[in-house]
Amino acid sequence: MVKLSINGTVHDVDVEQDTPLLWVLRDVLGMTGTKFGCGVAQCGACTVHLDGTPVRSCQTAVGDVGDMAIVTIEGIGATPAGAKVQKAWMDLQVAQCGYCQSGQIMSAAALLAQTPAPNDADIDAAMAGNICRCGTYVRIREGVKHAASLT
Amino acid sequence: MDKHLSTPGTSRRDVLRGLACGGLLLAVDLPLGRLAVAGENAPAVFAPDAFIRIAGDGTATLIMPQVEMGQGIYTAMTMLIAEELDLPLGAVRLEAAPASDALYGNPIFKIQATGGSTSVRAYWTPMRKAGAAARAMLVEAAAKRWQVAPASCETRDGTVLHTASGRSLPYGDLAAAAARLTPPADPPLKDPKTFRLLGKTQTRLDIEAKGNGSAKYGIDAMPPGVKFATLASCPVPGGKVKSVDDAQARAVPGVRQVVVLDDLVAVVGDHMWAAKKGLDKLAIVWDEGPNATLSTDSLRAAMHEAAKQPGVVVKSEGADAQPGAPGVISASYELPFLAHAPMEPMNCTVHLRPGACDVWTGTQVMTKAQAMAAQAAGLKPEQVTVHNHLLGGGFGRRLEVDMIDKAVRVAAHVDGPVKVVWTREEDIQKAMYRSTYGSWLSAKLENGKPVAWRHTVVGPSVIARWLPPAFTGGIDIDAIDGASDQPYAVGGFHVEYVRHEPQGVPTCFWRGVGPNNTVFSVESFIDRLARETKSDPLEYRRALLGANPRALQVLNTAAERAGWATPLPPAAGGRVGRGICLQTVFGSYLATIAEVAVRDDGEVQVRRLVTAVDCGMVVNPDGVVSQIQGGLVFGLSAALHGQITFEKGRVQQSNFHDYRVVRIDEMPAVEVHLVPSTEAPGGIGEPGTTTVQPAVANAIYAATGVQLTRMPIDRTLLAKGGRT
Ligand code: FES
Numbered sequence: 001m002v003k004l005s006i007n008g009t010v011h012d013v014d015v016e017q018d019t020p021l022l023w024v025l026r027d028v029l030g031m032t033g034t035k036f037g038c039g040v041a042q043c044g045a046c047t048v049h050l051d052g053t054p055v056r057s058c059q060t061a062v063g064d065v066g067d068m069a070i071v072t073i074e075g076i077g078a079t080p081a082g083a084k085v086q087k088a089w090m091d092l093q094v095a096q097c098g099y100c101q102s103g104q105i106m107s108a109a110a111l112l113a114q115t116p117a118p119n120d121a122d123i124d125a126a127m128a129g130n131i132c133r134c135g136t137y138v139r140i141r142e143g144v145k146h147a148a149s150l151t
Numbered sequence: 152m153d154k155h156l157s158t159p160g161t162s163r164r165d166v167l168r169g170l171a172c173g174g175l176l177l178a179v180d181l182p183l184g185r186l187a188v189a190g191e192n193a194p195a196v197f198a199p200d201a202f203i204r205i206a207g208d209g210t211a212t213l214i215m216p217q218v219e220m221g222q223g224i225y226t227a228m229t230m231l232i233a234e235e236l237d238l239p240l241g242a243v244r245l246e247a248a249p250a251s252d253a254l255y256g257n258p259i260f261k262i263q264a265t266g267g268s269t270s271v272r273a274y275w276t277p278m279r280k281a282g283a284a285a286r287a288m289l290v291e292a293a294a295k296r297w298q299v300a301p302a303s304c305e306t307r308d309g310t311v312l313h314t315a316s317g318r319s320l321p322y323g324d325l326a327a328a329a330a331r332l333t334p335p336a337d338p339p340l341k342d343p344k345t346f347r348l349l350g351k352t353q354t355r356l357d358i359e360a361k362g363n364g365s366a367k368y369g370i371d372a373m374p375p376g377v378k379f380a381t382l383a384s385c386p387v388p389g390g391k392v393k394s395v396d397d398a399q400a401r402a403v404p405g406v407r408q409v410v411v412l413d414d415l416v417a418v419v420g421d422h423m424w425a426a427k428k429g430l431d432k433l434a435i436v437w438d439e440g441p442n443a444t445l446s447t448d449s450l451r452a453a454m455h456e457a458a459k460q461p462g463v464v465v466k467s468e469g470a471d472a473q474p475g476a477p478g479v480i481s482a483s484y485e486l487p488f489l490a491h492a493p494m495e496p497m498n499c500t501v502h503l504r505p506g507a508c509d510v511w512t513g514t515q516v517m518t519k520a521q522a523m524a525a526q527a528a529g530l531k532p533e534q535v536t537v538h539n540h541l542l543g544g545g546f547g548r549r550l551e552v553d554m555i556d557k558a559v560r561v562a563a564h565v566d567g568p569v570k571v572v573w574t575r576e577e578d579i580q581k582a583m584y585r586s587t588y589g590s591w592l593s594a595k596l597e598n599g600k601p602v603a604w605r606h607t608v609v610g611p612s613v614i615a616r617w618l619p620p621a622f623t624g625g626i627d628i629d630a631i632d633g634a635s636d637q638p639y640a641v642g643g644f645h646v647e648y649v650r651h652e653p654q655g656v657p658t659c660f661w662r663g664v665g666p667n668n669t670v671f672s673v674e675s676f677i678d679r680l681a682r683e684t685k686s687d688p689l690e691y692r693r694a695l696l697g698a699n700p701r702a703l704q705v706l707n708t709a710a711e712r713a714g715w716a717t718p719l720p721p722a723a724g725g726r727v728g729r730g731i732c733l734q735t736v737f738g739s740y741l742a743t744i745a746e747v748a749v750r751d752d753g754e755v756q757v758r759r760l761v762t763a764v765d766c767g768m769v770v771n772p773d774g775v776v777s778q779i780q781g782g783l784v785f786g787l788s789a790a791l792h793g794q795i796t797f798e799k800g801r802v803q804q805s806n807f808h809d810y811r812v813v814r815i816d817e818m819p820a821v822e823v824h825l826v827p828s829t830e831a832p833g834g835i836g837e838p839g840t841t842t843v844q845p846a847v848a849n850a851i852y853a854a855t856g857v858q859l860t861r862m863p864i865d866r867t868l869l870a871k872g873g874r875t
């Protein structure tokens with residue numbers, strides 16, 4: 001049994017300690033907002049926050065999470081930075097297929113929480129781990145800046 | 152959950168149930184003569200030939216024949232209907248259409264398929280007519296009730312109004328009465344000058360769900376009791392399973408079952424991790440079959456061999472430009488194999504039981520998916536229900552149904568529903584691919600201008616397999632698109648097609664399709680001709696566009712916005728240049744100007760892409776900009792990184808570290824300029840992609856003096872002092 005605090009709710013899950021958080025979220029708990037894209041920390045689709053830090057859940061064993069607070073796309077709107085990013089993403093119509101956008105929003109929210117007024121280099125550094133095959137990068141960049149400007 | 156998107160899998164039964172409680176089911180006059188009439192006595196009122204449903208409570212549901220894979224078509228289709236129906240966009244519910252070519256076949260393909268940048272072109276008129284017919288019936292119903300002339304009524308925001316008497320009725324109150332009326336045969340359409348929605352940017356209807364994790368893709372399907380599987384097909388295409396030792400796999404906690412089929416092995420578990428660990432522990436011996444010696448070199452040599460054969464004549468007009476003849480300039484261009492790598496890996500969830508099969512997936516081809524599942528399950532198509540979902544990227548990969556075939560065959564051995572998810576490695580290595588294509592071009596110049604032009608296109612025919620009725624006379628209309636109708640005045644004009652299927656490699660469509668090859672080669676060759684005549688590439692093109700004002704206009708717009716005439720700022724330690732691409736494919740006109748900086752070591756930075764677009768009348772302008780932006784990035788990934796290579800019959804790339812796609816830190820500045828137009832709508836999903844490779848290659852020439860004739864960019868050719 002592993003105890004996980006996800007978006008403020010504690011879940012007991014019966015999985016092996018080495019199971020990546022991604023599959024616990026998606027397949028065991030049915031929280032499918034967090035996406036599988038590559039499985040090897042190359043695409044960022046699976047990004048969640050552990051105590052506010054963005055991590056790739058495909059590479060995060062549940063046994064290593066301990067009592068750190070997990071926040072996923074389903075819960076990020078409850079954080080100030082997350083709410084701003086979600087609003088900015090709507091304002092700028094960022095999503096196309098949308099499949100990568102959970103991860104993009106999680107990475108962007110973590111960036112804004114750390115760096116309230118990021119410049120282009122900050123955005124590159126924080127977001128280069130998130131692939132968007134639809135090519136929404138122009139709007140992702142604008143979206144981060146727009147989110148930073150929201151009060 | 153987004154308020155617009157209903158739960159995927161809403162069945163036709165639900166639609167009929169909606170009807171039974173007083174809804175209006177409206178049949179639509181598609182231009183193919185497939186008109187079903189919903190009249191008082193006509194049983195067609197219960198025929199599921201419909202795009203619009205208005206329930207007694209006023210709920211408006213639109214059935215989407217085209218699938219949403221990021222291109223914004225749910226929003227565009229809804230706008231087309233809502234414009235004529237005077238329906239507020241905020242109030243509609245959208246449902247994915249069930250499988251039926253008869254009801255939901257794309258008017259261009261005649262089958263239920265979304266691709267080829269056809270949706271708006273195919274549905275611009277039918278969807279507006281659907282809305283207009285529904286509106287006319289609602290007006291008629293209201294007019295009858297009020298005993299007034301229909302012409303004295305207006306419609307606004309889901310309500311019929313009779314201003315003279317100050318009366319109004321919401322559509323829902325009129326639905327039952329309207330359902331008993333006969334739809335008008337040819338309802339008048341609005342004058343475009345009075346459009347309220349069309350041509351004005353609207354918020355995407357799927358945008359909210361795509362920002363909070365609630366949007367459901369095929370991979371998110373969770374039928375009760377579902378198990379999770381992942382699979383390995385033979386690493387060599389066409390190979391078979393020889394033997395499997397699964398002892399260690401079965402010992403993995405959470406592994407439930409190992410399914411061994413003729414051509415693949417699947418591990419079924421309590422979750423993907425158990426299945427994946429199990430798969431990694433299998434010892435599989437493959438019979439690799441006849442393709443075990445394939446290599447990129449052997450495949451390429453075979454294409455060059457094929458190019459020497461005479462092709463099927465597509466066009467033959469006037470003077471010829473035979474390669475090798477005096478004064479004839481010749482060049483050839485090649486593209487590599489590519490994977491699609493949509494962000495949502497291939498997946499399909501299946502529940503197969505005696506006499507019935509449910510399939511949850513995201514597909515661009517509903518009826519092909521249904522037929523494939525039926526064939527794999529040994530059922531009739533009508534025994535298969537496909538629950539379509541949002542697609543986490545299509546790009547042509549989901550025009551294929553191999554992932555459905557495999558999942559159904561695995562499910563045949565599993566009790567209860569099973570979700571089969573491919574690893575990214577499987578997705579890249581055991582895929583269907585964009586094929587290599589080649590173009591051989593020649594031109595004869597007089598006074599600097601072409602007086603004869605010859606273009607031979609060499610590549611497979613995906614059409615012949617995918618849409619056989621469209622493959623006639625040995626000509627693949629997709630492969631030659633952009634060659635047989637290039638925009639320039641070139642004198643004598645000869646186009647041939649050599650069908651060459653690469654041995655063993657399954658090929659399919661890829662965003663941009665045939666014009667990836669034809670536009671790359673034509674636009675590279677035009678630059679070459681400009682150089683031969685020491686002309687400016689912009690002026691050279693302009694001089695050949697006298698008969699093509701729309702092409703000229705996008706070219707001029709792009710040149711002006713890009714500042715073609717102004718010198719480029721230098722790059723530290725680098726060579727800089729601009730390059731042009733002009734194209735007129737998919738019914739749209741695009742010109743792109745790329746700015747590149749090439750470092751001494753050959754590394755290329757694309758700094759800016761400026762694209763001017765005339766795609767005729769526009770449904771959702773911001774949606775067009777978004778599609779072009781995305782298409783440019785897709786093309787840029789191909790130019791900078793994209794290639795699938797083979798060695799010993801195996802694909803050498805496996806995941807995003809070695810099958811690279813563009814990331815945000817490689818992004819150029821991107822500018823998209825829409826040129827206003829009242830012409831018929833053109834496609835916008837593909838053209839952004841095809842415009843990039845030639846613009847970048849031509850810019851690299853301007854920077855370095857090296858003309859790249861193959862993609863992706865070979866840095867070794869561009870390094871200072873590198874091989875030439
Ligand atoms: S799925 Fe975790 S980074 Fe791609």
Ligand code: FES
Binds near residue numbers: 097133221543
């Ligand atoms: S929106 Fe489709 S992958 Fe990013």
